[in-house]
Amino acid sequence: MGKSIIEQVEAIITPVITEQGLELVDIEYVKEGAHWYLRIYIDKENGVDIDDCTNVSHLVSEVLDKKDPITQAYMLEVSSPGLERPLKKDEDFERFNGKLVRVLTKEPFQGYQEFTGYLVGLIEEDIVLEYKKEKVVIPRTIVEKANLTFEF
Incomplete structure (x- = not known):
């Protein structure tokens, strides 16, 4: 193909x-x-x-x-990508470390399909967010969309 x-x-x-x-x-x-x-x-x-x-x-x-x-x-x-810029490349996840992001998954993960938290970064291929003082590690393979956000 x-x-x-x-x-x-x-x-x-x-x-x-x-x-x-x-x-x-x-x-x-x-x-x-x-x-x-x-x-x-x-x-x-x-x-x-x-x-x-x-x-x-x-x-x-x-x-x-x-x-x-x-x-x-x-x-x-x-x-411009606007205020809710999409995060796609590894560099995006490094550059916007500490920023508030929203991650939507293709399928439920830990009971949810939408996660909003502060970006900690990447661990290998997984996205790490901090939400209510806990770290959530989301497999990138199930991510539909990730972007900066200003809503919590």
């Missing part, structure tokens, strides 16, 4: 985004109504602004037109 569209796009655009001093946070390729959307989320140390998004949009559009990994028409959107 070949690479998914998201994997292809990620391989093509990561160098372009990195060259701009930015980080590729996430990619979504979704159909909403009759239209397909390719959403690219970027970030940098002090946050991104509209100029960063506009610049990346032009550069990414150009490189994707050349490589053409997506056959149907789509809308390209480039934005």
